[in-house]
Amino acid sequence: MAAMTEPKLISGNANRPLAQAIARRMSMHRGMSVGLVDARVERFNDQEIFVEVYENVRGEDMYIIQPTSNPANDNLMELLIMTDALKRSSADRITAVIPYFGYARQDRRAKARTPISAKLVANLLTEAGVDRVLTLDLHATQIQGFFDIPVDNLYAAPVFALDILHNFKGAREDLMVISPDVGGVARARELAKRIGAPLAIVDKRREKAGEVAGMTVIGEVTGKKCIIVDDICDTAGTLCKAAETLMEAGATEVHAYITHGVLSGPAVERVENSVMKSLVITDSIEPTEEVKNARNIRIVPTAPMFAQAILNTWSGTSVSSLFETDTLVPIYEGLYSTL
Known part of the structure; x- marks a missing residue:
């Protein structure tokens, strides 16, 4: 059964151009304007991160677009704090769209007395209130098993x-x-x-x-x-x-x-x-x-693929269909239409 509300996108500071490109692509697919939720993600003088969402998100299906790339710790904290802000604002479902999953290279203990930081990050995301993760080319596919929530791993x-x-x-x-x-x-x-x-x-x-x-x-x-x-x-x-x-x-x-x-x-x-x-x-x-x-x-560009994956997740249809050439060529129209 299709969702009753439209998917809503919100972005941190890690890669706003990608978030805006995803929103534009979703607007084309939906035939209506899909923008980023109005919010501010800023830092106090001591570099504490503060998030304020200006729109009502009660009961909404929210998608936070935020790679945890350099600076990995700042971008990860932005993602966690944005999740908490949405959770406390009664969002219905929160999907973390993480195009680049930081700490993925620390997926096992190669030596004694070392952490498995990828598992720690998975725990932090789950505890913060993320309901689903959408990512791209995890460094190690077993990281999906670190989560007790659904993880959709797209492939480049x-x-x-x-x-x-x-x-x-x-x-x-x-x-x-x-x-x-x-x-x-x-x-x-x-x-x-x-x-x-x-x-x-x-x-x-x-x-x-x-x-x-x-x-x-x-x-x-x-x-x-x-x-x-x-x-x-x-x-x-x-x-x-x-x-x-x-x-x-x-x-x-x-x-x-x-x-x-x-x-x-x-x-x-x-x-x-x-x-x-x-x-x-x-x-x-x-x-x-x-x-x-x-x-x-x-x-x-990855925006066409992420936009379609978000729409498929929102509507309850297959994400794995995006692994097929026949599915990708239409959503990348103009780039590879001469194949």
Whole structure:
């Protein structure tokens, strides 16, 4: 049975352009204006976060759009406090739309006396009053099991596949998908299957954390246009090193498709100076001006996918349908309509 009230969107400060793009896309689908709920999310002089919602949200189906990217702690606290404000204002259901789920890399205890911070964040969100989570490319899919509430994990692979098939029309037989490590093989295999390309692996060896001692290519990449696929690009050191290794192994071109462009520290400079022809990221994290102006970095929008996922969640229809090409092409009309 369809919901009786319209879905309402509210945004923190982490990525307002994405929230506004989602609202515009939902307006197109609904044939009516869907805006962001009027609210203020600000800081006192001591950096305490304060939230005030100016509209009535009693009995409403609320969607908070807030990636927990850098500064991760501030953005996470904004999300928690916004949730509390909506809960105390008698919102009926609160869905946290978290395009980038911070702390996801701390999903297990790799050493003694270390935390599982992703589980802690899941507990905080649930206790604050979140009823459902909608996110994109969790670093580890088992994080869904950290929650006792529904979690919908969207995937960038179907959108990346559309982009690759659109931009490499005349060279599809030369494409090869590359996993930058053994742990990412499942993600790379999914993309390879979608575009009908073979798969290779770059096996890296570390002597200590943060430093790659050596890399080995597992597979034949000679004469291939290599596409590295991963979920997170942080400092880009490993990514650029992998690109160099592939070129040395005989690849003709190296491109990368990374869901979350964290791109901290010297990352953008490294990418621009690397042998990679292009790095494609999504807007799950608000790109800086440096990222926008980088000569070989391109941004793929996620608003069409998130808008449709929110509408499907609100109306009680399938979210997994968004993993299919036939479903994605219409909602990305204008971008990939020539496939």
